[in-house]
Amino acid sequence: MKSQTRRGFLKCFGLAGTVLAVGRAGFASEGAINDNGVGLLYDATRCVGCKACVAACKRANDLPPEKGSFDPEGIWDAPADLDGKTRNIVKLYRESESVWSYVKVQCMHCMKPSCVSVCPVSAMQQDADGRVFYDKTRCIGCRMCMVACPFIVPRFQWEKPLPQIVKCDLCKFSEVPRKGKPACAGVCPTEAVQYGRRRQLLAEAKRRTETNPGRYRSYVYGEHEVGGTNVLYLASAAVPFDKLGLPNLPNEAPAAFSEKIQHRIYKGFMAPLALYATLFFVATLNRKKLSKGGEKEEER
Amino acid sequence: MTEQVQYKPLGGTIFTRGLFVLLFFTIIGFSLIAVRFWKGIGAVSNMTDVFPLGIWITYDVATGTALACGGYAIALLVYILNGWHYHSLMRSAILLSFFGYILAGFSVVTDLGRFWNVYNIFMPSRWQFNSALLEVALCIMTYCLVLFIEFLPVILEWIRGLGWGTVSKFADRFAPKLDRVLIYFIVLGMTLPTMHQSSLGSLFLIATSKVHPIWHTMHLPLFFLLNCLFLGYGVVVLESTLSSYIFDREYEVRVLAGLAGAGAWIAVVWLVLRIADLAWRGRLGMAFAGGDRYSLSFLVEFLLIGAGAYCLFKPKLHSARWLFISGMLLIVGGGLYRFNVYLIGFNWTHHWKYFPALPEFLITVGIVAFKFLAYFVLIKILPVLPAKHEPHLAGSPDWSSLMQSKIKSSSNWHLP
Numbered sequence: 001m002k003s004q005t006r007r008g009f010l011k012c013f014g015l016a017g018t019v020l021a022v023g024r025a026g027f028a029s030e031g032a033i034n035d036n037g038v039g040l041l042y043d044a045t046r047c048v049g050c051k052a053c054v055a056a057c058k059r060a061n062d063l064p065p066e067k068g069s070f071d072p073e074g075i076w077d078a079p080a081d082l083d084g085k086t087r088n089i090v091k092l093y094r095e096s097e098s099v100w101s102y103v104k105v106q107c108m109h110c111m112k113p114s115c116v117s118v119c120p121v122s123a124m125q126q127d128a129d130g131r132v133f134y135d136k137t138r139c140i141g142c143r144m145c146m147v148a149c150p151f152i153v154p155r156f157q158w159e160k161p162l163p164q165i166v167k168c169d170l171c172k173f174s175e176v177p178r179k180g181k182p183a184c185a186g187v188c189p190t191e192a193v194q195y196g197r198r199r200q201l202l203a204e205a206k207r208r209t210e211t212n213p214g215r216y217r218s219y220v221y222g223e224h225e226v227g228g229t230n231v232l233y234l235a236s237a238a239v240p241f242d243k244l245g246l247p248n249l250p251n252e253a254p255a256a257f258s259e260k261i262q263h264r265i266y267k268g269f270m271a272p273l274a275l276y277a278t279l280f281f282v283a284t285l286n287r288k289k290l291s292k293g294g295e296k297e298e299e300r
Numbered sequence: 301m302t303e304q305v306q307y308k309p310l311g312g313t314i315f316t317r318g319l320f321v322l323l324f325f326t327i328i329g330f331s332l333i334a335v336r337f338w339k340g341i342g343a344v345s346n347m348t349d350v351f352p353l354g355i356w357i358t359y360d361v362a363t364g365t366a367l368a369c370g371g372y373a374i375a376l377l378v379y380i381l382n383g384w385h386y387h388s389l390m391r392s393a394i395l396l397s398f399f400g401y402i403l404a405g406f407s408v409v410t411d412l413g414r415f416w417n418v419y420n421i422f423m424p425s426r427w428q429f430n431s432a433l434l435e436v437a438l439c440i441m442t443y444c445l446v447l448f449i450e451f452l453p454v455i456l457e458w459i460r461g462l463g464w465g466t467v468s469k470f471a472d473r474f475a476p477k478l479d480r481v482l483i484y485f486i487v488l489g490m491t492l493p494t495m496h497q498s499s500l501g502s503l504f505l506i507a508t509s510k511v512h513p514i515w516h517t518m519h520l521p522l523f524f525l526l527n528c529l530f531l532g533y534g535v536v537v538l539e540s541t542l543s544s545y546i547f548d549r550e551y552e553v554r555v556l557a558g559l560a561g562a563g564a565w566i567a568v569v570w571l572v573l574r575i576a577d578l579a580w581r582g583r584l585g586m587a588f589a590g591g592d593r594y595s596l597s598f599l600v601e602f603l604l605i606g607a608g609a610y611c612l613f614k615p616k617l618h619s620a621r622w623l624f625i626s627g628m629l630l631i632v633g634g635g636l637y638r639f640n641v642y643l644i645g646f647n648w649t650h651h652w653k654y655f656p657a658l659p660e661f662l663i664t665v666g667i668v669a670f671k672f673l674a675y676f677v678l679i680k681i682l683p684v685l686p687a688k689h690e691p692h693l694a695g696s697p698d699w700s701s702l703m704q705s706k707i708k709s710s711s712n713w714h715l716p
Contacts, residue, residue, distance in 0.1 A: 116428075117431070117506060119431055121420040121423075121428065138417065139414050140413075140418050165413075247649065254505075261502070272495055280487045283379035284483065
């Protein structure tokens, strides 16, 4: 019995070494939050709702049209929301004749993205410029990215037998290599969508809210939400952000919260090994006691 | 007073009427799974971009594996808490766990959108160590293997009895070798569920703004772990009374009452911790208000578990019928907790609602039917259920005295 226990412990330590080595390699890739990424600044007060960005996005990223409910023949591309064929959309919020606003919806490119944190096979990744992109060759379609995303951005092609996740990647593979900026920012006639480094976009957004306090809500959405996003929003003073589908979210990144707890529980895989060793020790001890008790009883 | 626990196949006809009913639902379910692979998930399910996980994950995986925790829960009781007199329940519990987990894995593959890419899970270069799902996936796959090894002695015993010449001789030689190393796997079989059952709760830690505040807490992993334990005990009670009823065997009331008592204690601890957690987060009022569907769902979950635990603490109610009822209460309440986290309390700020489509539901029914079908066939062929029964006791003792009276009557059991 004793030799078995010892062997068990030795095995544990051997395993611990390997796992620790693997674990280190895994955690090394998890870098500090990058605040020098690229992103978009969307100014709802400048947007005229022409949807040129929606069409340009579909063209640049080779996405098929989506039928509208009013148009059974499918003459128009009329998606009602982000979906398996739509990475970018412009919506209208209308409260009254005078209080209304357009809003452009696409991936927020969080600085600490939840979708990247939950993906088991690294199909969602964040590049050095802070862009969050999708690698369909790795994706297994578990849809945890959709569960985790606080903005409900990643969408799934439910109707296809061989589906994929659809989500804005700031034209990382399409328009940016060709023309230097994403399709939506390139086509916008009123510069409501601008592309650039987050720091510069944030400075520009603050300049606008400070010089035009009557026009803008004095808040840049995305500066602090969920740890900060690379896509920033300005809205008109009359319309709160949550009416535009931009929810009130805490400043802590959900991914930072969950990773902190998980790593606290697992302690680089040492905790499960300690658990195994403890259970093994107790179980063999109990079994030994049992067989001894049995022998005594037999003697009697 | 030494006796060896003997296991015996139940025998009898395999093709009963019940089997054909189960077969019917199995065939429907599996045909619909074929449709799912041919035409896509959208063709058979009501899942949407807002509810990307439906009942396949919520029931078959998150709840199904918890219901398959009987093997885990009993192993803890036997090997860690020294409850050796529960050992006679191990084989059937492991068989149930094995099917529960294998079919949960099968449901996952049905649910995976890009199932042909699933090999990526086996490529360490692509592992992403922040992902709770990666941990769940690897852990569940390993556990299926461990459960198979834990069940292997039963298969070997069966082969030895068949008298197949060389094959039986090989089983004869192999069985003692397996016996010597089995303890390593049994302990692994207690470690792995501790990990992945808590991780099933960790999956939703990240959905801070999406899971309703009644359920979203940093203690999700702990609650899921304790929850799977009392579900595990409940299921063994249910399974044992049910198979005694169906196959007209004597009820193991005494052993089961003790087991159910363990479940009841954990359920009570769990309820107290949940209240403490709600109070700590300042959500008690929200939970007990009873005004909206979330609060109602919480209250139902709470009352079911509370009622189940209450019945189990009453020694008067330790009859086969009441054990079955209270086990059922624990299971339905504990299962509802998992539904509340995964589905009912999910994306609560949106108007979209999810209810499973009929084909989606029938796929889950088919998988469950197959689980029962395989179980009932195998206990007739393989030596899974104990041959000898403890006498039916009129007034059963309470759990604590049962725990202390331990192993006097049967100390020479053949144990791995």
